[in-house]
Amino acid sequence: MRSPRRHPLLVPALLCALAVLAARPTAADGEPGDQDGDSDVSAQVARLYQDAAxxxxxxxxxxxxxxxxxxxxxxxxxxxxxxxxxxxxxxxxxxxxxxxxxxxxxxxxxxxxxxxxxxxxxxxxxxxxxxxxxxxxxxxxxxxxxxxxxxxxxxxxxxxxxxxxxxxxxxxxxxxxxxxxSLEQARWELQGRADASVAAGSCRGAVRLDQPNTQVTQAWVTPVETYELSAGFGSGGERWANRHTGQDFAVPIGTPVRAVGAGRVVRVSCGGAFGIEIVIEHPGGYYTQYAHLAAVTVDQGERVGAGQWIAQSGTSGNSTGPHLHFEVRVTPELGSAVDPLPWLAARGVPVG
CATH class of the missing domain: 1.10.287 (Helix Hairpins)
Structure with missing residues (x-):
């Protein structure tokens, strides 16, 4: 969402701008940053991503x-x-x-x-x-x-x-x-803004991208269209306190991330091991998490449809390289995850 232009020399305009800022919801716990710049970079990455394809x-x-x-x-x-x-x-x-x-x-x-x-x-x-x-x-x-x-x-x-x-x-x-x-340069500029948000522990808010014209007819989809699977559910390693709680999809920075199914965004947060993350509540009592993002395109409380772009992938937080960390949970909180691949397969979405 773009910030309104402010004219500090005009008192009425300043008061209106402050009112808008006070009324505008921010994702999670931070103040909005340079959203115009974020939107421009995110849109540039999305456009170049499609141009490259x-x-x-x-x-x-x-x-x-x-x-x-x-x-x-x-x-x-x-x-x-x-x-x-x-x-x-x-x-x-x-x-x-x-x-x-x-x-x-x-x-x-x-x-x-x-x-x-x-x-x-x-x-x-x-x-x-x-x-x-x-x-x-x-x-x-x-x-x-x-x-x-x-x-x-x-x-x-x-x-x-x-x-x-x-x-x-x-x-x-x-x-x-x-x-x-050009895409590589824009990707790392986008990631730099994401890293700044995570370091500050303050989300910049949603950037709005033009959704693709393709109509999703399935009730469930994969979180990214093109990918390589990397770390799987239950994997061991020094990066995790116990076991890996999700499935990693290796994708370049800026890759459009999709909601796997219809639901409501219950969390958009920055900071911590997951960096920038989104959690969506789906009918039936399940939640999906999308982590290590570079940007988000939805706000907390927003309803989304299957296949809708909700974010751009990145490598924020505790991440060793660009990828999407995807989890399926029975609660919104960490520690309630189930294996996401059989869960998707049971909904007609084989992943492999």
């Missing part, structure tokens, strides 16, 4: 097109090789025709042929043979030249298509890399 899809499509083009280029090269072979055969035919023409008198001047002819019939026959040989030679030369022109055009076309594809793929790769660099 689109750029990756385009790059992958380009890469697949390049593979198809390579296959087409291989087939075209085979055709060009056959064309070259046919041209070589034509050149051999031209040589044979020229040699045969010379042997049959085609190489003699017409005056010499008249003098050497024994009769008019022989002269006419010689001229007929010469004309036929000359016509065959001209046809062979024309065919050879047309084949060479076609070969040159095919080679030029194949080279142009390949160069265009390489240029397009290089552009896609550069665009993808640029978006990834």
């Amino acid at each position: 689109v750029a990756t899809q385009r790059y992958e499509a380009g890469r697949q097109e390049a593979e198809l083009q390579r296959a087409r280029a291989g087939r075209a090269e085979a055709l060009l090789a056959r064309e070259r072979q046919e041209i070589a055969v034509m050149h051999e035919d031209l040589g044979r025709i020229a040699r045969a023409q010379y042997r049959t008198g085609g190489g003699l001047p017409l005056t010499a042929q008249i003098i050497l002819a024994k009769s008019p019939d022989e002269l006419m026959r010689g001229q007929h043979v010469f004309s036929q040989a000359n016509l065959a030679l001209e046809n062979a030369v024309g065919k050879s030249r047309r084949a060479e022109a076609r070969l040159a055009a095919d080679e030029k076309k194949a080279a142009a298509q390949w160069q265009a594809l390489e240029k397009r793929n290089a552009g896609l790769a550069a665009m993808k890399d640029g978006i990834q660099r």
